Amino acid sequence: xxxxxxxxxxxxxxxxxxxxxxxxxxxxxxxxxxxxxxxxxxxxxxxxxxxxxxxxxxxxxxxxxxxxxxxxxxxxxxxxxxxxxxxxxxxxxxxxxxxxxxxxxxxxxxxxxxx
Numbered sequence: 001x002x003x004x005x006x007x008x009x010x011x012x013x014x015x016x017x018x019x020x021x022x023x024x025x026x027x028x029x030x031x032x033x034x035x036x037x038x039x040x041x042x043x044x045x046x047x048x049x050x051x052x053x054x055x056x057x058x059x060x061x062x063x064x065x066x067x068x069x070x071x072x073x074x075x076x077x078x079x080x081x082x083x084x085x086x087x088x089x090x091x092x093x094x095x096x097x098x099x100x101x102x103x104x105x106x107x108x109x110x111x112x113x114x115x
Contacts, residue, residue: 050112053105065113072106 054061057071079102084095 050109053108056101056105057109059109062114063109064115068106068109068113072102075102 051061054063057068057075059067059071063071076099079095079099081092081095081099084092087095
């Protein structure tokens with residue numbers, strides 16, 4: 001009976017550790033970079049920058065204030081400091097950078113929301 005118990009708990013421990021390692025490796029995957037938008041003929045560099053901010057928040061233009069807020073709060077929830085507290089220091093720094101970029105994108109897109 002002891003041997004069976006040891007075997008079962010050994011398998012359970014192996015499964016839990018392999019699951020944790022797999023989850024950790026998935027979280028270390030880099031986020032895709034922002035889409036590089038060149039200023040097309042007839043558009044300005046400001047339009048290209050607004051497109052980058054929209055990509056940061058996952059918005060399509062034109063967008064209203066409610067869609068902007070929903071996208072902003074959704075991204076904030078992904079990169080909040082409480083979620084990153086258990087990660088490695090380099091991943092915490094990456095989360096802080098993304099959080100700062102999300103806040104800048106929100107502030108820059110706020111005046112451009114359609115009523």
